[in-house]
Amino acid sequence: MRERPKFNKVLIANRGEIACRVIRSCRTLGIRTVAAYSDADADAQHVRQADEAYHIGGPRPQDSYLRGDAIIAVARQAGAQAIHPGYGFLSENADFADAVVAAGLVFIGPSAASMRKMGSKAGAKELMQAAGVPVVPGYTGADQTPALLHAEADQIGYPLMIKAAHGGGGKGMRIVRASDEFIALLESCQREAKNAFGRDRVLLERYVEKPRHIEIQVFGDSHGHAIHLNERECSAQRRYQKVLEESPSAFLTPQLRQAMGDAAVMAARAIDYVNAGTVEFIVGQDGQFYFMEINTRLQVEHPVTELVTGQDLVEWQLRVAAGEPLPLAQDQVVQRGHAIEVRLYAEDPEAGFLPGSGKLERLRLPLPSPHVRIDSGVIEGDTVTIFYDPMIAKLIVFDTDRPRALARLQAALAECDIAGPKSNIGFLERLARHPAVVDATIDTGYLDRHLDEFMPAVDADADLLIAATVAQLLGQERASAARAAASTDPTSPWAIADGWRLGHGSRRSLAFLHRGERIEVHAQGSGGDYRIEHAGHTHAVSGARLTGDTLSLRIGERARRFSLLSGIAGTDRQLLVHDGEARLQLEPVAMYRHEQAAASGGADRMVAPMPGRVVVVKAAAGDSVEAGQELMVIEAMKMELSLRAPRAGVVAEIRGVAGDFVEADSVLAVMAP
Structure with missing residues (x-):
């Protein structure tokens, strides 16, 4: 076994899942870890998992995680010898890397000189062109x-x-x-x-039409060695944000893989690159590839490379930063099987992927195994804050080939359940089953061109709705049986749990909310045999049985099996039914519940869809505007949101100026009557 790198203690200048990931590798090597945290992160998992942690400032990144001086001061106070920047925040900041070295510490990443060469996409492109690497x-x-x-x-x-x-x-x-x-x-x-x-x-x-996005993981050391660890394909993107990453790419031929790997190593050598980096290329349908950029840090999608190579890239980072040579030569790098990663976000795909925030009231993820890996910085009960990226977890699967890995991904996603903020799980399930992904034909613009193909159907699936109704009925009967058992008069007709209602022949009515719409269902029967009516159709259900979180039944002559991911009906505010391929999430509500007013605030008001900061105001009181005209831009979770006039007319009032922080549902503009 190789010795521990010459670090006794490492400070992690980051948060979330990457901080937890670094802590895990350091613990394996016997290295103590120091975490940094902001006002918003005092109870975060990276703080709890590190050996010690120090407060560095307010919740906004510029008040904490972007304060290089505060981070270096904490490293000195804690007696750390090195700083791991993770990804994001200061990870690609050359001035911070210089300051770390000037403080007598080791920066676990490339040199500031290499960063500066790549820190400007313009300069990087010119440098690569001079080195003979193809550029756009x-x-x-x-x-x-x-x-x-x-x-x-x-x-x-x-x-x-x-x-x-x-x-x-x-x-x-x-x-x-x-x-x-x-x-x-x-x-x-x-x-x-x-x-x-x-x-x-x-x-x-x-702009290259319908390109593939292929990136090559590179590593260099201070002894003059540079290698690559093969490719990752990240062509499934929405607005340039990667949503599915895999290795190896089904698009590359052996010859193209060799050429791109060679070009990536040449690019790394051109800037004397040390530590982990990623050379990103776009590849045309004709197989021509062009340099995009070098990310001078570890990438979010590095786990897929770890699974197919069997290497711990964070351990490599630590060892290389300590002055050790690379652990493998190029001809020793092996690639086995197929790995795929998706990112579970607190966001609402049906509302333009609007980022969400709030307490994770329920977080159910698959159990880790040789085929499933979970990288996460939160657990159930934690809060997704508005100040940082809304990623909840990375789900990575592995198997011997791509079809099996896709099947693993589909099965793992079916086990996921998140309550609290909305999530993108349903979107990812449809993505993992879409022909463009299954057939490996997706390009970087496909999602943006065909996003409707990945959105749920407008109407609830009939079988899923029937299953939800039956689950709710069985839950009611179970509760009635419990009350009957506790009754002091078991002979009373009110203690008999048979669903009987005076004058109604056991007819019961249920109501659910689905995507903001009310659904009413009527049922007759009990004990697992029912006739269910919805939208003018009647369905015969028989043999319904609830075992744990599994519901089995027959709808007509067809037997079906469903999972109730939110637990037994009636015990949660949300009921999530899954048939192995699709899911349906409903909120059971009382039949007398009235429809609520639309959240938009009506035709005379413009409201903030989520907490954020006003970036720019484009209208003033007295202005005449058209319907849909942009009035204000707010920034939330690293994303700009454009707020538009709800109708044509005259602006009566603007509430907010650039720099203001606003809460969700705050009224930001009012139209004159």
């Missing part, structure tokens, strides 16, 4: 005047991509398809880049 035609100049950028865009031709020159994660990127769209999209891109990365410089690139 475009403009990377320092002159950022809008008129010149517009002229360069017209010369490059449309469609083209505007990209923030600094940062990553899909922020600060816009596709422009016509010249008259350019200036508005440029301003939006620059504003988002400024908010996310502190700089608003952009570059322009020819």
Whole structure:
């Protein structure tokens, strides 16, 4: 067994699942860990799992996790020898890396010099072009005047991509398809880049239609060695945010894999790269590949590489930072099986993937096994805060080949259940079964072009609704039986749990809320045999039995089996029914419950859909506006949200100025009558 790297204690300058991930590898190596936390993170899992933790500031990133001086001060106070930046926040900040080294500490990542070469997408592109790595035609100049950028865009031709020159994660990127769209999209891109990365410089690139996104994991050490650990395909994206990552890519031929791996190592050597990095390429349908960028950090999707290579990349980071050579040579890197990762987010796909927040009242995830891995920074009862990324967990599956891995993913997603903030689980289930994913034909723009294919049907699935109704009936009967057993007069007709109702022949009525709509169902019968009426149709159900969280029954002549992921009906505010392929989430409500007013606040008010910060106000009291005209932009969870006029008319009042923090459902604009 190899010795522990020459660190006794490492500070983790990050939070969430990556902080927990680093803690896990450090513990395996016998290295003590120090966590940093903000006002919003005092009870977070990375704080509880680390050997010690220190407060570094307020809840906003700029008041805590982006404060390099505070993080270095904590490292010194705790006696740490090294700082692991994770990903995000300061992980690609060259000034922070320099400050860490100047403080006599080790930065677990590439050198500041390498970061600076790659910190600007424009400079990186020029450097790669000089090194012979294929790049996409475009403009990377320092002159950022809008008129010149517009002229360069017209010369490059449309469609083209505007990209923030600094940062990553899909922020600060816009596709422009016509010249008259350019200036508005440029301003939006620059504003988002400024908010996310502190700089608003952009570059322009020819937009490759229907490309694949292939990235190569590279590693370098301080002894002059550089290798790659094969590819990950991340072509399933929505607005440049990756939603499914896998390795190996079904698109690459052995020859293309070899060429891209060689190009990635050449790119790493061109900047004297040390530690973990990712060289990202776009690949056209003709197999031509072009350099995009180098992410000078560990990637969120690194677990898929770990599963197919059998290596711990965080351990590699620690050892390389301690001055050790890479543990493997290129010809010793093996690839076995197939791994796929998806990210479970607190977000509402049906509301434009609006990020969510709140307490995780229920968090059910598959048990880890040789085929399923869960990387998470939260547990049930924790809170998803508005100040940081709303990722709840990463679900990674592994098997001998791609079809089996996809089957593992589908089965694992079926076991997931989240209550509290809304989640993207249903969206991921449809994604994992979609032909474009199953057949490995998806390109980076497919989701944005065909998003409706991944959204749930408007009407609830009849069989799932029947199962939910029966589960609720069985739950009621179980509760009635318990009351009967506790009755002091067991001969009383009110203590008999047979569903009998005076004058109604055991007819019972149930109501549910589904996607904000009320559904009413009527049933007759008891003991597992029912006639269920809904929307003018009658269904015969027989042999219904509830065993634990499994419901089995017959609908007509067809036997079905369902899972009740939210537990036995009646014990939760939400009822989630799953048939192994699709899910239906309902809120049981009393029959006398009235419909609630729409959350939009009506046609005269514009409200904040979630907590956030006002970025820009584009209207004032007295302005005449059109329906749908943008009045205000707020930023929440690293995303800009455009708030628009609910109708045409005159603005009577604007409530808020740039910089204000607003709560969900706050009225931000009022229209004149």
